Amino acid sequence: MxxxxxxxxxxxxxxxxxxxxxxxxxxxxxxxxxxxxxxxxxxxxxxxxxxxxxxxxxxxxxxxxxxxxxxxxxxxxxxxxxxxxLFEGHELPPPDPANWQEQVKDFAREGRRRLLLHRDMAKISMTHVPFTPELLVHVESLLAIFRVAGLPDTVAAAAGDVLSTFMDGFVHEESMWDERRRDSKAETWEEMRATIKGYFDALPHERFPNIVALSGKLFDESNDARFELALDIILRGLASYIPPGDAPPSR
Amino acid sequence: MxxxxxxxxxxxxxxxxxxxxxxxxxxxxxxxxxxxxxxxxxxxxxxxxxxxxxxxxxxxxxxxxxxxxxxxxxxxxxxxxxxxxLFEGHELPPPDPANWQEQVKDFAREGRRRLLLHRDMAKISMTHVPFTPELLVHVESLLAIFRVAGLPDTVAAAAGDVLSTFMDGFVHEESMWDERRRDSKAETWEEMRATIKGYFDALPHERFPNIVALSGKLFDESNDARFELALDIILRGLASYIPPGDAPPSR
DNA sequence: TTCTATCATTGAACAGTGTTCGCCAGCAAG
DNA sequence: CTTGCTGGCGAACACTGTTCAATGATAGAA
Known part of the structure; x- marks a missing residue:
């Protein structure tokens, strides 16, 4: 050319x-x-x-x-x-015990945002363990936030696992649905969502009462809303490990 | 022959x-x-x-x-x-609001156990979305447990995501470390763990103080212990969404 | 028993893949 | 101008998933 x-x-x-x-x-x-x-x-x-x-x-x-x-x-x-x-320049702020939860959420949000920048990036991300020197700084910063917030060390160590596997897994699932949409004739996401919802609604009510009842919640909610909610679930769980009186989220 | x-x-x-x-x-x-x-x-x-x-x-x-x-x-x-x-015959008990948390944990434990039965099985698992008819009964049973326990519908819908992505992701990480062990000359897991711990301990203290401090917690803990702890984090988060007075975990 | 029709199974082929190796053109130094 | 060198090239190797015409042995019919 x-x-x-x-x-x-x-x-x-x-x-x-x-x-x-x-x-x-x-x-x-x-x-x-x-x-x-x-x-x-x-x-x-x-x-x-x-x-x-x-x-x-x-x-x-x-x-x-x-x-x-x-x-x-x-x-x-x-x-x-x-x-x-993909994660170059992705830096976390210095730990602030007052709103550590928002800091962690921002980290996850930014991670998801970057993973969504390129098609199938989650597939690549999942096959790598983030222990190369360049990525270790993320682990370090996350641990800093967790510890300053008052999380016990064992919990802080496990928290990274939960957060990163969830981030990768969630985006991976998103991109799998997108791939499926690409393969099907559905052009827009709304069309695809209608197809899925139709499939769930057509399931036999007596065998799958809860799926049918929740078919709306399972797929009508935007991915962003589901991601935010899931993040909140994880962070509430983490917060429950902070010993009372230790850096309370007063503010 | x-x-x-x-x-x-x-x-x-x-x-x-x-x-x-x-x-x-x-x-x-x-x-x-x-x-x-x-x-x-x-x-x-x-x-x-x-x-x-x-x-x-x-x-x-x-x-x-x-x-x-x-x-x-x-x-x-x-x-x-x-x-x-792999998941044939994997059935969940009828919902029991009194110990729904243990039911959910058992589901995750059994899932991990089966994924660990075959090498690299997590890799295969992750590329599939569990919406084939045979697997839908799991989703259905999980949703039943969540709803009977008193979780709001939106939370119940998101909970499945968190749980399954974590399960797959955790086992996937386990098998990735095992693959790395296979590639290296390390024969036993203990040997491998010592190598990893040595790598972390050798990091510059001033740049990675938290990783160095937690190197023990990050890898000395058995995978089972880390898995259990992570499960507990997730379930504490979920439990926090149960409206007070609604099927309280009395007992 | 003999013939036949059927269908599971085969071998070869096609279009890809990651990776290696010998070769050759074009550059910088002498 | 000649020399040495190295970065890029083409071809090849050993694989991969998948298709298809031909074949072999089987079960059934006469």
Whole structure:
């Protein structure tokens, strides 16, 4: 497109321009890890996780597949770099015992927001354990907030598990429904939701009374509302472990 | 091996044994969905999720790959059947408001137990949304317990999300650590845990004071203890939504 | 018993995948 | 201008899931 091959209507470059052109051709931006990750994101958004192949990434860059392996150990490393770049610049504020709950919620909200930035990103996120040096600062900050808030150490340690598995799992479920919507003929989310609700409403009342009764609550609520509510459930549970008198949420 | 081709030392079967032999050969158990799923489990346990291929399953059955497709739509269906069979017979007791929390915990414990029965099973579990008819009864039973306990409907709807994403996520993390252990030279879990703890202890104290301080709590605790604690966090959060006076956890 | 029709099973093929290796063109240094 | 070198290239390997024409053995009919 922007780099047409000679021979299909394009006149060959005049000889006196050979010198500058010679610079132009090799002056194509050199392949770097950053450019590879960037291209991988483009492919991921367009083709989804299953369509994210090294060949597609190479094609996106207009480069041979084998060229990628000079800068990257393999596909695993590409996925890891994508995962790490997604949370770059994601920093938590210094612990404030007065509203630690809101701080934790903000962390989860921001995490979800970033995961939703790219299609199928939750799939990639879940296959990585966040103990690479760049991601450890998040764990550290979260633990700081928990401890300053007065949570016992064991609870603080477990809280990270609950929060991160929930965050990944929730977004993953969201993207699975979105994928299902893509596969079906439903164009809009509303249409898809109506289809699902119809399926649940059509279930035999006597065998699934509660599902039928809650079909509205299960899917009519927006994902944001369900996410917020679930966050609140988790944080209420955590708060219940703060010893009375220890940094009470007075304010 | 057990079925040597004629011509390399094996004498051909005498003609008078042809009749019984003819029965023996076709008397091989016929291919069924059940046998395919069973073989898939064997391959999964031996090779892990990445080694679970249709060809391996076919080889396990001593059958051509293409033969599988006469009984199964494809690999996706095999994974779905495996997932559904894992939870076969997993039934919840009738709702008892007096100890609904223990009922919910038992559900999660049994779910984790089954997921741990087969290597990488959590990976398979997470890619499925439990809305197939066979699995809907679980959702139904859980909702029943939540509602009878007095949880508001919106909370009951969200509670299922929190619980299932946590269950899958926690076991998935467990199996990821186990996979990492397998890859490393560490044989036992204790050895692996020591390695991890050593890594955390070696972190710079000034940058990661909380991680260093909690390195013991993060990994010395057994997975069971962490799972139980996390369950308790979630259930305390849920319980906080029961309106006062509505089926109080007296006893 | 002999023939036939049926259907489960097969082998080969196709279009992909991640990864490796030998080669070659173009650049910087001498 | 020549030399050395290295980044990118093409081709290949060993896989993957899936399809399809052909085949083999079986059960039923004559």
């Amino acid at each position: 922007s780099d047409p091959a000679p021979g299909d209507g394009a006149v060959p470059p005049p000889p006196w321009e050979r010198s500058p052109r010679r610079r132009a051709s090799p002056a194509r931006v050199p392949l770097t890890r950053e450019r590879i990750v960037e291209a991988a994101y483009v492919v991921l958004d367009r083709e989804g996780y299953d369509g994210l192949s090294m060949r597609q990434v190479a094609a996106e860059l207009g480069v041979a597949v084998s060229g990628l392996y000079a800068h990257v150990a393999g596909k695993d490393e590409v996925l890891r770099l994508m995962y790490e770049r | 057990s079925d040597p081709a004629p011509g390399d030392g094996a004498v051909p079967p005498p003609p008078w044994e042809r009749s019984p032999r003819r029965r023996a050969s076709p008397a091989r158990v016929p291919l069924t969905r059940e046998r395919i799923v069973e073989a898939a489990y064997v391959v999964l346990d031996r090779e892990g999720y990445d080694g679970l291929s249709m060809r391996q399953v076919a080889a396990e059955l001593g059958v051509a790959v293409s033969g599988l497709y006469a009984h199964v739509a494809g690999k996706d269906e095999v994974l779905r059947l495996m997932y559904e069979r």
